[in-house]
Amino acid sequence: IDGAASEKMPIVLGSERLIPGFEAQLVDAKIGDAATVSVTFPDDYQEESLRGVPARFDVVIQELRARIPPPLDDAFAKQVANVENVEGLRAEILTRLKASAADRGRHEFADKIVEYAMENATVEIPDPLIEEEIDGLVDELARSIARQGLSFEQYLEAAGKSAEEIRAELRDRGERRARTLLVLSAVAGAEGIQVPEELIDEEVRRAQPQVQGQRKLEAYLASERGRRAIRASLRRSLVVEKIVEDWFDGNPGAWPAWGPERPPRPAATAALSPAASPAGGSADAPKAKRSPAKRSAK
Template sequence: MKANWEKIEKNVGLLEVEIDEQQVTEALDKAFRKVAAKVNVPGFRKGKVPRKIFEARFGVESLYQDAIDILLPDAYTNAVEQAGITPVDRPEVDVEQFAKGQTFKFKAKVTVKPEVKLGEYKGLAVPAAEAEVTEEEINQELERLQQRHAELVVVDEGPAQMGDITIIDFEGFESGVPFEGGKGERYQLELGSGSFIPGFEEQVVGLNIAEEKDIEVTFPENYHAENLAGKPVVFKVKLHEIKRKNLPALDDEFAKDVSEFDTLDEYKQDLASKLKERKAKEAEAARENAVIDQAAANAEVEIPEVMIDNEVENMLKDFESRIRMQGMTLELYYQFSGQDEAALKGQMKADAEKRVRNNLVLEAIADAEKMEVSEADVEEELANLSQMYNRPAEELRSIFSANGYLSTLTADLKVRKAVKFLVEQSKAA
């Protein structure tokens, strides 16, 4: 096989490949066996038609596309490896020559991982983060625990208040006409959660059980449904139930209920210790992010749009997975947030570009510093994952290898080494 790589644009090049005649012959043989098993030729059983009779009846050209499909994937993969390039998108393939008795020639227009021109990345000054814990922070943590352990009490009388859990029916109308997606029955809404469009929840406050009300709100200008964006609407709302949080007292009994400690003072001391540990980790993460951002800002790299688009898709999948764990679907999220998929992806794009840029720069730093990932590094990471997922390390290695993830794991470990190097080389601002 011959392969020639030539750049034609910043991150795009042309890969010219030629496969020898022998491989073409072998591919045509495989294609014939595949096709002959399916065709019906009078006088012959399926799969038993002689090659000469098949070609006389259908023409050898009828095998070309199947033969190309057999040859192309491995030929492209081998050519990419031979050229030493890293594609980041599907290639645009143009077959130039394919025929019996000839070589197979094709060209592939390929978008590749961009080159990074590193700037200053050693000795970067980053601010030291504060890891001390204040009394106010301890009290805020106690308040969050109060909310978490609050008892929901059914309210029989009196108006709904901010913070209440309400059960409501609602139906939306625009110019007196019901609109799609604007109706819900016995919907649970926490007032003050910001789940509905601005102004809705505030107007539920004050309603009594079985009371009905017309709520007037205006959809955001960027609402995903163009026919409603920026439009004033009326929701007819009926309140069915109110549940209110009954917060437990912050005393020794509370400490006994939520921890292994007998007194609130002991529990507060433990909280302070854990908060300090958490803040220290957050401070370290902030230092890492700051030094990575500086190194990335100092570098020059032109990122192909497809890499950003792919990262946005990954972020969208992660987001969908997280909200599903909370009992919500993307469709419901779009309905209640006033967004659509395009708007959500638009919000994610800047962060996606930053992630791609940072990762490319970290990979370049690892290469510049000749960082390597040893087998011991991989073994250590597999041992960590083994503890995390409670599965044998060798089983995880087999799974990673079978699915092609071992190289991804190695690349991730290499990037982590680059991050550690940047932090060690940095200095306090």
């Protein structure tokens, strides 16, 4: 991405920590070499606004190092962790791996819940809602670019695209997000889930350092439109979190026996447990009709 810069950024060839294809273009490079790396952010990239976006990086090799692993002994174990020996280090690593696997499985389960809700609901998506979600995607892209030291206008110039072309590229994702919003908002209304204003304030404070000096983005965060977008995102997260937590409450044996102890319910969903949830729904919840469950033919 033109204009973004990082000084003395370590790159470990073979680690595959960067965008796919990035490291391979630096193989055989020597100190002082200048290389141009052209890649495309993958469709499953963690920053949703950058998925599928092409980028170019100008790289100058300043230093080359070889990684020489230290001996795996008790002294090394004490240095890298609060343990006494190698056996303790192995046990700690195993605990971390189990926690990571359990967390990954939990997120995959949450994704399946959303997919199931999407497949078993019939919704009519108003075009203004799609446009609003596209606005949100554009805002996310602008914030991501701002973290790289670029303005949105500079990005458009570097990409050789207009704002209208960017919006057209984001339309499918905007429509899907609008559909997800309607379905999960209907669930949120039925469950009485609301987003506390303090959570929105916390998200605004967390985002402010990322957009400092970007007047348009600063104004967006301070606007009702920005708060509305944050509220919608948090509400979606709270809905999924509550569904997951309720399911595990009703199926305690489903928590993996090999995994770490199940953490307590997040404070934002603890008050919305099945016993505490109101029977009625929100009057302004968008309507989503459930379609009959799909059956496989025999």
